[in-house]
Amino acid sequence: MPAVTALTAPSAHAPLTRGTVYRRDPGPHDVQIEIRWAGICHSDIHTVRGDWGPVPYPLTVGHEIAGVVSAIGDQVTAYAVGDRVGVGCMVGSCRECENCRNGFEQHCRNGMLDTYNGKLPDGAVTQGGYSRSIVVDENYVLRIPENLPFEKTAPLLCAGITTYSPLRQWDAGPGKRVAIVGMGGLGHMGVKLAHAMGAEVTVLSQTLSKKEDGLRLGADHYHATGDPQTFAALRDAFDIILNTVSVPIDHNEYLRLLRFDGVMVSVGVPPEPASLDSMTLFDNRRIYTGSKIGGIAATQEMLDFCGEHGIVPEVEIIGADEVTRAWENVLASKVRYRYVIDISTLS
Ligand SMILES: [Zn+2]
Ligand SMILES: [Zn+2]
Numbered sequence: 001m002p003a004v005t006a007l008t009a010p011s012a013h014a015p016l017t018r019g020t021v022y023r024r025d026p027g028p029h030d031v032q033i034e035i036r037w038a039g040i041c042h043s044d045i046h047t048v049r050g051d052w053g054p055v056p057y058p059l060t061v062g063h064e065i066a067g068v069v070s071a072i073g074d075q076v077t078a079y080a081v082g083d084r085v086g087v088g089c090m091v092g093s094c095r096e097c098e099n100c101r102n103g104f105e106q107h108c109r110n111g112m113l114d115t116y117n118g119k120l121p122d123g124a125v126t127q128g129g130y131s132r133s134i135v136v137d138e139n140y141v142l143r144i145p146e147n148l149p150f151e152k153t154a155p156l157l158c159a160g161i162t163t164y165s166p167l168r169q170w171d172a173g174p175g176k177r178v179a180i181v182g183m184g185g186l187g188h189m190g191v192k193l194a195h196a197m198g199a200e201v202t203v204l205s206q207t208l209s210k211k212e213d214g215l216r217l218g219a220d221h222y223h224a225t226g227d228p229q230t231f232a233a234l235r236d237a238f239d240i241i242l243n244t245v246s247v248p249i250d251h252n253e254y255l256r257l258l259r260f261d262g263v264m265v266s267v268g269v270p271p272e273p274a275s276l277d278s279m280t281l282f283d284n285r286r287i288y289t290g291s292k293i294g295g296i297a298a299t300q301e302m303l304d305f306c307g308e309h310g311i312v313p314e315v316e317i318i319g320a321d322e323v324t325r326a327w328e329n330v331l332a333s334k335v336r337y338r339y340v341i342d343i344s345t346l347s
Helices: 042-049 159-169 185-196 211-217 229-233 251-255 278-285 296-309 320-331
Strands: 003-008 017-022 030-039 065-072 084-087 090-092 133-137 177-181 200-205 221-224 238-243 258-266 287-290 315-318 338-342
Touching (some): 159 238, 185 200, 185 211, 251 258, 251 278, 258 278, 278 287, 320 338
Parallel strands (some): 177 200, 200 221, 315 338
Antiparallel strands (some): 003 017
């Protein structure tokens, strides 16, 4: 088993250190990828800190992976050495259940295999993208369009698909009014994607501090949710509200901004359960739902859409030694809008 240099978390709160992860030799259907770029997702930090349950340390996180194919198994036909590819939040699923067969591998009835902190049948734990290379089943490898600036593409594999999938599902497009709640790593992608789909886009953010960015990235309107006037002024205004924040919000206040048959989709996970007043759903026959990343086919569709429209996230490239500082900035909401680790600095 090849040993690979990685940034590993030794415990919940210690700084990441250089360590080693072990990758399998490529099997017949495996793709070995030399990782070039790894995005930093808030989930990486939640996982390491133990916010979502106990973690076996040391753990290497990272599920926004962009790299180049360095070897393929003898049955692989879709990829060749040298191809630009990506890996997102999952590296496996049963492929047999109803959801897998319908292209919703992220909802596999037998559980999707997470790119990191996923349990393999032999009890081993999957290790993520803050590392020099990874070996992945070809069915969970994505093709990254050649025309996109490679160093900015990694966050599409989580932040991109997480916002693209619900916007597509609920038909964001011409004539639709879409509100994006939050202007962070997810929210700014939601703005770009909904704008490219042809929708009229409004950002709802706590303050107006990122208004210029929001308008530049494609929003038509920008409102501060800290201003009580906002909720009165925008009543019944939207067809789709995409909630990208994971801090607690008053869902009823937001639901009242939906017009008839409008839908509010949450992609963030707040620490506490939300309280919903059924009356806000009766009125206007409103819908409240959630969305979890996207299936493999949808993820490829998203990447191709981004290629056609020239969409990439706003990123700051950092070296391997800057990740600890970057995590602090992510926790303090100081990142604009996604950090990407240059994996060539990890040696
Ligand atoms: Zn993520
Ligand atoms: Zn399945």
